Amino acid sequence: xAGVTQSPTHLxxxxxxxxxxxxxxxxxxxxxxxxxxxxxxxxxxxxxYYEEEERQRGNxxxxxxxHQFPNYSSELNVNALLLGDSALYLCASxxxxxxxLHFGNGTRLTVT
Amino acid sequence: xxxxxxxxxxxxxxxxAIASLNCTYSDRGSQSxxxxxxxxxxxxxxxxxxxxNGDKEDGRFTAQLNKAxxxxxxxxxxxxxxxxxxxxCAVKGNTGFQKLVFGTGTRLLVSP
Numbered sequence: 001x002a003g004v005t006q007s008p009t010h011l012x013x014x015x016x017x018x019x020x021x022x023x024x025x026x027x028x029x030x031x032x033x034x035x036x037x038x039x040x041x042x043x044x045x046x047x048x049y050y051e052e053e054e055r056q057r058g059n060x061x062x063x064x065x066x067h068q069f070p071n072y073s074s075e076l077n078v079n080a081l082l083l084g085d086s087a088l089y090l091c092a093s094x095x096x097x098x099x100x101l102h103f104g105n106g107t108r109l110t111v112t
Numbered sequence: 113x114x115x116x117x118x119x120x121x122x123x124x125x126x127x128x129a130i131a132s133l134n135c136t137y138s139d140r141g142s143q144s145x146x147x148x149x150x151x152x153x154x155x156x157x158x159x160x161x162x163x164x165n166g167d168k169e170d171g172r173f174t175a176q177l178n179k180a181x182x183x184x185x186x187x188x189x190x191x192x193x194x195x196x197x198x199x200x201c202a203v204k205g206n207t208g209f210q211k212l213v214f215g216t217g218t219r220l221l222v223s224p
Contacts, residue, residue: 103156103157
């Protein structure tokens with residue numbers, strides 16, 4: 001039974017570029033949430049997708065956008081990258097209304 | 113006031129001792145409480161979750177919840193060097209969607 005899978009594992013981008021991160025939820029899960037974790041901090045909620053719609057959003061600018069596909073997989077897009085976007089990006093899945101969240105291994109994004 | 117507060121540590125305990133990790137939260141409507149373990153460079157891994165006041169035990173781990181005091185704790189009995197990691201406390205609010213709010217984590221060091 002595959003857990004949450006994320007790709008790529010590492011990514012290096014230049015300021016101003018755009019990036020797309022991908023996530024496949026754990027088998028049987030239908031909800032995907034994205035978190036950003038800066039070094040030494042706890043994960044910060046970006047947004048959550050359920051039934052292909054953004055259901056809740058954290059305090060992140062519009063540069064951060066996402067999508068959920070009919071197979072429940074999801075993408076996180078970040079435009080106009082800033083140095084401060086360098087972080088570990090975590091995808092987590094769950095079955096709506098049933099906790100808890102299960103995290104993928106994350107994508108380490110470095111913006112230079 | 114931060115929504116979820118943890119002492120950043122490090123908390124140092126000798127092998128075989130009991131490690132006590134604490135967390136306070138500000139939203140009285142919070143319903144679900146989680147402890148995640150995160151090794152350096154890795155993603156968070158769920159250890160325990162608790163919904164009701166009192167204690168919940170799972171092997172060497174005990175989660176304690178006191179909603180009146182807005183306090184959650186994690187006890188690790190017979191601590192092992194492999195328990196050395198950052199422990200994240202996370203709280204779920206009272207909405208229908210599972211936004212988890214994380215603390216910054218407590219770093220635990222277990223010495224042989």
